[in-house]
Amino acid sequence: MSNKFDAIVIGSGMSGGWAAKEFCEKGLNTLVLERGRKVEHLKDYPTTNKMPWEFDHYGDLPHSVREENPIISKCYAFKEDAMHFFVKDKEHPYVQEKPFDWIRGYQTGGRSLMWARQTQRWSQYDFDGPARDGFAVPWPIGYKDIAPWYDYVEAFVGISGNRDGLDILPDGDFLPPIELNCVETYFQQQVKKQYTDRHIIYARCAHLTEPRPIHLQQGRAQCQNRNLCQRGCPFGGYFSSNSVTIPWAAKTGNLTLQNHAVVHSIMYDEQKGKATGVRVIDAETQKATEYFAPVIFICAGALNTNLILLNSTSNRFPNGLGNDNGLLGKYIAFHNYRAQVNGEFHQMADKNEKGRRPTSAYIPRFRNVKKQETDFLRGYAAGFDAYRPSLPVEGLFGQALVEKLNQPEPGPWMVGSHMMGETIPKDTNQVYLHASLKDAWDIPQMVTDIAYDDNDEKMIADYQAQLSEMFEKAGFTNIKVNDDKRLPGLDIHEMGGVRMGTDPKTSLLNGNHQLHSCPNVFVTDGACMTSTSTQNPSLTYMAFTARAADYAVKAMKKMEL
Amino acid sequence: MLKRRQLIKTLAAGTAGIWVSSHFISCQPEPKVKWGSTEYTQAEMDNMFAISKSIIPAMDTEKFKWLTTYISDCFSPEKQQQFREGYNQFQKAIMKGNVKVFSDLPVEQQIGFLQLMEKENQSNPSLSFFYQSLKGLSIRSYTGSKIFLTQVRPYVHVPGRYQGCVPV
Numbered sequence: 001m002s003n004k005f006d007a008i009v010i011g012s013g014m015s016g017g018w019a020a021k022e023f024c025e026k027g028l029n030t031l032v033l034e035r036g037r038k039v040e041h042l043k044d045y046p047t048t049n050k051m052p053w054e055f056d057h058y059g060d061l062p063h064s065v066r067e068e069n070p071i072i073s074k075c076y077a078f079k080e081d082a083m084h085f086f087v088k089d090k091e092h093p094y095v096q097e098k099p100f101d102w103i104r105g106y107q108t109g110g111r112s113l114m115w116a117r118q119t120q121r122w123s124q125y126d127f128d129g130p131a132r133d134g135f136a137v138p139w140p141i142g143y144k145d146i147a148p149w150y151d152y153v154e155a156f157v158g159i160s161g162n163r164d165g166l167d168i169l170p171d172g173d174f175l176p177p178i179e180l181n182c183v184e185t186y187f188q189q190q191v192k193k194q195y196t197d198r199h200i201i202y203a204r205c206a207h208l209t210e211p212r213p214i215h216l217q218q219g220r221a222q223c224q225n226r227n228l229c230q231r232g233c234p235f236g237g238y239f240s241s242n243s244v245t246i247p248w249a250a251k252t253g254n255l256t257l258q259n260h261a262v263v264h265s266i267m268y269d270e271q272k273g274k275a276t277g278v279r280v281i282d283a284e285t286q287k288a289t290e291y292f293a294p295v296i297f298i299c300a301g302a303l304n305t306n307l308i309l310l311n312s313t314s315n316r317f318p319n320g321l322g323n324d325n326g327l328l329g330k331y332i333a334f335h336n337y338r339a340q341v342n343g344e345f346h347q348m349a350d351k352n353e354k355g356r357r358p359t360s361a362y363i364p365r366f367r368n369v370k371k372q373e374t375d376f377l378r379g380y381a382a383g384f385d386a387y388r389p390s391l392p393v394e395g396l397f398g399q400a401l402v403e404k405l406n407q408p409e410p411g412p413w414m415v416g417s418h419m420m421g422e423t424i425p426k427d428t429n430q431v432y433l434h435a436s437l438k439d440a441w442d443i444p445q446m447v448t449d450i451a452y453d454d455n456d457e458k459m460i461a462d463y464q465a466q467l468s469e470m471f472e473k474a475g476f477t478n479i480k481v482n483d484d485k486r487l488p489g490l491d492i493h494e495m496g497g498v499r500m501g502t503d504p505k506t507s508l509l510n511g512n513h514q515l516h517s518c519p520n521v522f523v524t525d526g527a528c529m530t531s532t533s534t535q536n537p538s539l540t541y542m543a544f545t546a547r548a549a550d551y552a553v554k555a556m557k558k559m560e561l
Numbered sequence: 562m563l564k565r566r567q568l569i570k571t572l573a574a575g576t577a578g579i580w581v582s583s584h585f586i587s588c589q590p591e592p593k594v595k596w597g598s599t600e601y602t603q604a605e606m607d608n609m610f611a612i613s614k615s616i617i618p619a620m621d622t623e624k625f626k627w628l629t630t631y632i633s634d635c636f637s638p639e640k641q642q643q644f645r646e647g648y649n650q651f652q653k654a655i656m657k658g659n660v661k662v663f664s665d666l667p668v669e670q671q672i673g674f675l676q677l678m679e680k681e682n683q684s685n686p687s688l689s690f691f692y693q694s695l696k697g698l699s700i701r702s703y704t705g706s707k708i709f710l711t712q713v714r715p716y717v718h719v720p721g722r723y724q725g726c727v728p729v
Contacts, residue, residue: 051707052716058627058705062634179725224719355723393700397616397675405704406713410729 001256005031007552008278008293010263010308013110014538015299015525015545017241017249018153020257022549024249031291032246033261033280035300036106039085039113041242045232047081055080074490075103077114082230085114093445095434100448101489102303108259109242110301111492114230117206117238117358118536119159120381121150121170125369126533129422133368133377136331136425137501139530140511143170149543157239157542158215160223160359161204169201169364169535175209177202178225181353183345183386183413184361190474197369198470200384203362206239206539218244227356238358260284262441265312266296266321266521274561275321275521281441294561295520295552299545302526303332303431306497307446309523310433322498322508322515330430331499332450333532335491336380336421339460339483341467343476345386345413352388352410360385363417365534367462376458380421381534382467388413415476419463420534423488424455425496450488493537495529513548520561524548597633599645604662609648609695611664615671617699624702631698640690647691651678654688 006028009019016032023030038044052058059080066073069089078086087104094102105111124143131138147170154172161174180188180202188200207223208215220236220243229238236243249255260283267290269276277292298305306329312321320328360383367379390408393401429451433444464481471479488494501507504516507530513522524545526537555561593600601609606629613628614620632641655663658670666674678692703709710716 049718051710051718053705053707053710057631057635058701060631060635063637064634067637178723181725185725222721224721225723226719350729351726352729353723353725354727355717355720357723395676395679397679397696398672399618401616401700402618402703405700405709 003277003289003291005029005256005291005293006556007031007295007297008033008291009297009299010278011110011299011301011304011525012108012241012246012257013105013299013301013525014112014115014241015541016297017109017112017245018542018545019297019299019524019549020249020255021245022546023553024252024254026549026553027252027254028295028553029254030249030256031293032249032255032257033263033278033291034108034110034257034259035262035283036108036110036259038257038259039107039109039232039242041232041236041240041247042234045234046084048228048231048234050081050231071101072103074101074486075492077230079230081228082114085230085232092439093437095437095445095447097447097449098451099487100450101487102446102448102494103489103492104301108246108257109240112240112538113232113242115240115538116536117229118362119154119157119161119204119206119539120362120364120535121172122146122533122535122540123168123170125168125365126531126535129378129531129533133372135377136531137499137503137506140500140502140507145511146540146543146547149547150539153539153542153546155212156214157206157244157539158208158211158220159204159539160207160209162202164199164201166199166201166364168366168369172204174204175207175212178207178209178357178359180361181386182348182351183415184384186345186348187384187386187415187474188361191470194470194473195366198363198366200361200363203359203383205359207358208237218248220244223358225356225358227358229358262443263300263308264288264441264443265308266298268312268314268316268321268518270314270316273518275518281443283441286441295522295556297522297524297545297549297552298527299523299525302494302497302529303446303448305523305525305527306332306431307433307443309498310431311443317518321521322518324517325505325508327427327499327506328508329432329497330427331425331530332429332431332494332496333423333425333529334450334488334495335493335532335534336423336452336456336459337418337491338421338452338456338486339419339463339481340416341464341471341479341481342414342416343471343479345415345474345476347475348413365422367466374458374462376455376462377424378422378455378459379534380419380459380463382417382419382463384415384417386413386415415471417467417471419460419467420491420536421456421459421463422532422534424453425499425531426453429496431497448489450494452488493526493532495526495532495537498523498527499530500528501530512551513544522548522552596629597636597641598638599641601645601648605648605652608652608662608664611662612651613695613699615663615675616696617703619703620699624699624706627705628695628698628702631701632694636694640694643687643690644694647687647689647694650685650688651691 012034130136163171223237310320363382365379388410391411437445591602
């Protein structure tokens, strides 16, 4: 295999998969470097067709696994059926200057295999955040720049949704929604009666509720409501790199996917003023190899992208590639998922839902949207769902218990919400390389130095108060608020460190995702985020990546790169 | 009662060779069965099976095997110890009825005893933990079993649809 390519993409997850697809489709001989093992669609989903009783512990984790993996065991999807897709704590250690739960999946497709598949667009209100409220730096791009790329990726991915007509959460050309249930619909109506600026909508998600010809061409079929997505879907019912972008790229004949390829650093040529390629260590053999290409996309997952750049030192860039201003690794942010509000609803006793569905209801951000109205900056979106658990079987045993288990009686409806808050990027929230500790490939370990702040605490209190008020007005009872005190990181939405901006003195990337001082290196994963807003970010990374790849190919043709 | 005991013994011996009851051999130390990080005699395991079967009459060796595996694999050593202590408490309470094991009680007394256990809560945390764990896992061993999920309340692996609002 030649070591020269037209483009190198680091990472095969949500962003890397899209870079691969775009470059390969446009005829570029593309190398994708994936540090983890090979996971091929259909072939490598060992649990996907297992029945519940076929798991030794009916899905639960053995104590030894939990004890050996205190970090990853906190992740909701790290269960008996999918734990083989997550990085175990001891495999890839990092240093927590402040506690941070780093949830990772090292394999082809990365975390796109196990993601929660929520896909809400950003609006201009989200891009305006930093400039309007005076934090971080202004975004160099806005909704008008990314809207056509949302259209582009959504058409290929397949997004189920309603056209809700909300300026805070722009619509796309959606596939049909899955139903909200009785109580979710009821709550939607109640909120509409009580508020003008708050909405309960169906949460848009990357599921094929009605495949279009493009999805059938991808070899995918309609989502079957199995709700076993984290195992990998044999129908391709939800979007992942494994089921969609990577095989699509491979079909062009232009893709070389290299597994077990741990990127050590990006090589920089001072005379050319460009990056020339990537230094890679084989995870299994420890053999170092260099690969060369005129364009390099770093899509390693936000924190690993920071690590690669920080470790890419040269005479020109002694503090990491592109790090002239010393801000590389700083202004890390995430989503605040700490709080929940729950309640009961004792009406609609004659109704229930039937079956399973891969999404629920969504409450778009309503705080500080058009003007500042609280004592904290920005706001939160929220998930909402209702369900009817069976009545408890306390006091029963013997035949009476068996009868109740065979014919369970539904109890009252339970309602629940969880917050998804924007956090404010700060220079004190940062990652950097440890001075002495190295990983198994002699690469410095990552140090995480990230924490909540007062703004987050105020936002939690407001979310709890506002959702409680909305629940109360809807007639829900026994309302309880909770703060689970989860650590940063467990939201699995870590972002920043290589932020975009207009000014090279205060940002690392320009509006086309190029390093200001090394323009043939692009960053399109979560590391590029100037601010976080509240939406689940993967859709935005995909749109950013497609847009940047389009720019890169055009620039290459014009000999600008 | 004897019939039931024999049945249990037969079932237990049928699946796991180590489950040979030594309950009646009282003149020599009973061999211990290693169970996770704790130890039980075979008679104690038989007794546990009998209690579990009183909670879920469909209990059989396969389900009980799942239950014991779950406790040894998924309970921390501390929780296993608490379960053991709770069992001892349970047994102590049973012996007040002048019987050696739960299944020696007349059926109506077994029912009365389980009713008491249902009310047992904070006054004896280990006993409560033992009973609630055994009950919870007995239920799961039943509702998670193949027979339950294929014949009683069939699990639909590929439902193909979701209905948000249907009559109960």
